[in-house]
Amino acid sequence: MTAPLENYHARMQRVLDYIDQHLDGDLDLETVSKVAAFSKFHFHRQFTATFELSVHRYVQLARMKRASHRLAVRGAQSVTDIAMDAGYDAPDAFARAFRQRLGQSPSAFRKSPDWEPWLTAFGPLDNARNKLMQIIFDQDDVTIRDVPPTPVAILEHRGDRSTIPDTRRRFTAWRKAAGLSPETNPTFMIFRSERMPAVPADYSMDLCIGTDLPVEPDDAPIKPGVIPGGRCAVLRYPGNTTNLEPAALYLYRDWLPASGEEARDFPMYSRRQLALIPNVEAHEVVLELFLPLK
Known part of the structure; x- marks a missing residue:
């Protein structure tokens, strides 16, 4: 891998790490482009071209994945609080989005998580990180x-x-x-x-x-x-x-x-x-x- 490409990957990795660590913050395009030190006018296209999903989509999935983690820990938070933390204004909207993505309602998932659809639903997050991972075996x-x-x-x-x-x-x-x-x-x-x-x-x-x-x-x-x-x-x-x-x-x-x-x-x-x-x-x-x- 060339030095310029390594530098590019490092900047993109910094963005993913920042998003994952600041899911409760303001993750608009201007904020995340500054983290990578890229122009905000081109960054969304660079991000999508690199990871095959947009910044907005990545943030949505990351917040939904965190919400699913919290649901799996029964009694840790109410479904309403989890919905708000995931960026939804109302529990009903969160429930619809959750069911559409995972095939279960939030309450059903909390009671008995079906992890196979979960892996499929959040596969794009794994794929995004794998894009930057140079796997070397010995x-x-x-x-x-x-x-x-x-x-x-x-x-x-x-x-x-x-x-x-x-x-x-x-x-x-x-x-x-x-x-x-x-x-x-x-x-x-x-x-x-x-x-x-x-x-x-x-x-x-x-x-x-x-x-x-x-x-x-x-x-x-x-x-x-x-x-x-x-x-x-x-x-x-x-x-x-x-x-x-x-x-x-x-x-x-x-x-x-x-x-x-x-x-x-x-x-x-x-x-x-x-x-x-x-x-x-x-x-x-x-x-x-x-x-x-x-």
Whole structure:
């Protein structure tokens, strides 16, 4: 990375940090552009071009995310106070915006948070920060584990990646109907093809959730399966992302040749689970990439 680009990223990082630390303050365009020392006449376009969302949208999402944290801590604040702190003049307006974004009312979320839509709703915030993150792996980031066999329920995705959201919706609907939660049952993706095959229709991937419950015939196209046990190289990925290509590239191109290990005849797969951090208001995503070894 060139020195000018590093400086640009540092200035943009300063803006994100300032916004996150001053959500109760005045975060208009003039204020945040001064933090980055950019012209306010161009800053909104620079911010949007860099992060793929506007300053106003980023602030909205950041305030809503903080509100969801406070709701999850039952009894900490009233819904009305949380709505006001999020910048809404009335609880009804806050409730409408909250339901539209997370699929639950604030009171329902406080009683029983559904964290999977939460991750999706606030994904743009993670993506914004990832734009400035240059993830560099080294040998110490990889551990070799003996992984036990894991019974799973599987929904196969075959075909163009553009239809993955539909596959995810069907899988999520089945998971919820079966009473399986990503907080207690880890989810897996088994990558059976390249991420971007030359022929888009050749893309192949399995969505799985760990469970030893029987899969009934009426549950088709869900089917039972097992992720085989054995030795695996495991790379833990920082943060929540759907793009594991940098991690996969590192394992195949750099780690495997230097390790003296050989890959086993089973595809690379990822494991994701939500974990509540003690004394912290949000959920952490535990995301790991597994390369099966001989």
